């Protein structure tokens with residue numbers, strides 16, 4: 021019987037680096053650019069803008085590089101599974117080429133930061149493989165290899181991959197990067213504070229008023245700036261309503277101790293479902309296997325624990341590992357037309373910018389987004405602007421756009437009707453459940469010690485009913501992916517307000 025219970029609930033990257041301790045914002049400050057969100061997108065944009073002579077303030081609700089960025093697989097590649105053949109058919113060869121170029125340029129931007137600053141972040145240049153174990157997938161892999169080659173990407177179709185199990189074939193991209201994301205980002209972020217620029221942690225932005233001077237309201241104080249970047253993963257503003265054009269999908273990660281393995285010679289992801297994304301890393305002189313996968317739409321999986329079990333069983337059967345060290349999960353947003361949304365949003369003076377929906381490939385896409393936004397804000401041209409334009413209409417032609425709208429409406433209505441009248445006494449220790457009490461939807465969690473934590477089950481974003489995520493002990497919203505702790509605190513937006521607590525009486 022494998023040891024699955026002792027794995028710690030933190031990402032490998034967060035657990036192997038020190039916590040940051042930037043101060044919270046106090047009072048009111050003025051800078052050129054307010055950057056909301058301290059993930060790879062916000063931090064990279066802040067560094068680039070400061071280098072271009074702007075003063076910046078990074079406003080981070082929790083701690084920097086602990087959001088999706090701190091829970092990633094940390095592959096930096098333009099090989100985004102099967103995408104280029106589809107992009108050419110959907111958006112045309114010119115745009116597919118721009119997407120490839122944006123991501124390749126971002127990889128080299130990251131490599132340059134690392135070399136010019138001498139950042140020690142376990143960097144290696146390795147091939148990235150997308151492999152298949154299914155004969156029927158080979159024609160798609162070959163088509164992807166052809167598409168990638170046409171776009172000038174360093175790709176080839178191969179039969180052999182350095183994995184300890186048989187595959188039918190793979191697409192190989194050469195010269196990609198693998199690193200430790202926080203060992204890269206934390207030293208990079210040290211460049212931000214000073215000379216009129218700041219990083220503020222534990223400071224949540226709750227509103228933005230756009231004007232000649234923009235005003236960012238936070239739960240601590242206020243930032244006045246000429247421009248505002250929303251790098252909060254998904255934007256919380258109603259402007260642009262990007263949460264309606266992007267689908268939140270949760271994914272799970274595990275790490276396990278492993279001896280020498282051929283898998284250290286590459287990074288891997290399969291072409292079929294369920295996803296298995298694999299790489300190795302180093303920890304205290306031993307080798308670690310990282311496997312990520314089991315994606316599902318946020319708020320729609322009642323048994324999240326089984327997702328970890330499946331990953332561990334797979335890692336055990338394919339790599340013979342038993343000694344599991346970490347379990348973590350996080351989510352990314354998937355744009356309905358396949359391309360991230362990066363640029364100015366909304367009508368008006370045009371000083372508010374977003375970057376979101378990276379489709380699970382936000383280390384390169386987020387870096388490209390930061391490069392694009394710093395160019396837009398400093399008035400420099402950038403050929404990627406049209407590709408990523410958040411106001412583009414191509415998402416309207418997507419079936420995903422309408423399907424999402426229908427699913428959201430189904431959640432809004434259906435989840436209300438389905439909930440039974442019940443009593444908190446029916447909720448067992450360790451269980452979380454939405455029940456109806458006197459006509460109100462109440463999210464009830466009874467902790468292992470028997471204490472009941474009762475909250476309004478109505479999401480503070482736009483009013484859908486949240487659902488219980490047992491593995492993370494959180495309330496997750498199936499409409500746009502907001503997440504709340506069992507105490508109601510916002511863990512992930514677009515919500516900016518906590519779930520209201522409920523007093524259920526004696």
Ligand SMILES: Cc1cc2nc3c(=O)[nH]c(=O)nc-3n(C[C@H](O)[C@H](O)[C@H](O)COP(=O)(O)OP(=O)(O)OC[C@H]3O[C@@H](n4cnc5c(N)ncnc54)[C@H](O)[C@@H]3O)c2cc1C
Nearest residue numbers: 057059060061081087088089092093094095225381382383
């Ligand atoms: C399981 C998984 C594995 C992945 N693996 C890879 C990979 O190998 N390679 C790759 O390229 N991509 C990968 N991705 C995608 C990539 O990690 C993300 O797209 C990227 O990290 C997103 O970065 P971000 O800066 O936009 O968001 P985040 O890192 O989430 O940063 C946003 C920050 O904003 C803060 N915030 C939110 N709301 C507010 C507010 N109101 N006020 C202030 N701050 C706020 C959050 O706390 C957070 O720190 C993966 C994604 C997943 C889900």
Ligand code: FES
Nearest residue numbers: 479481482497500
């Ligand atoms: S996240 Fe939008 S309604 Fe909950």
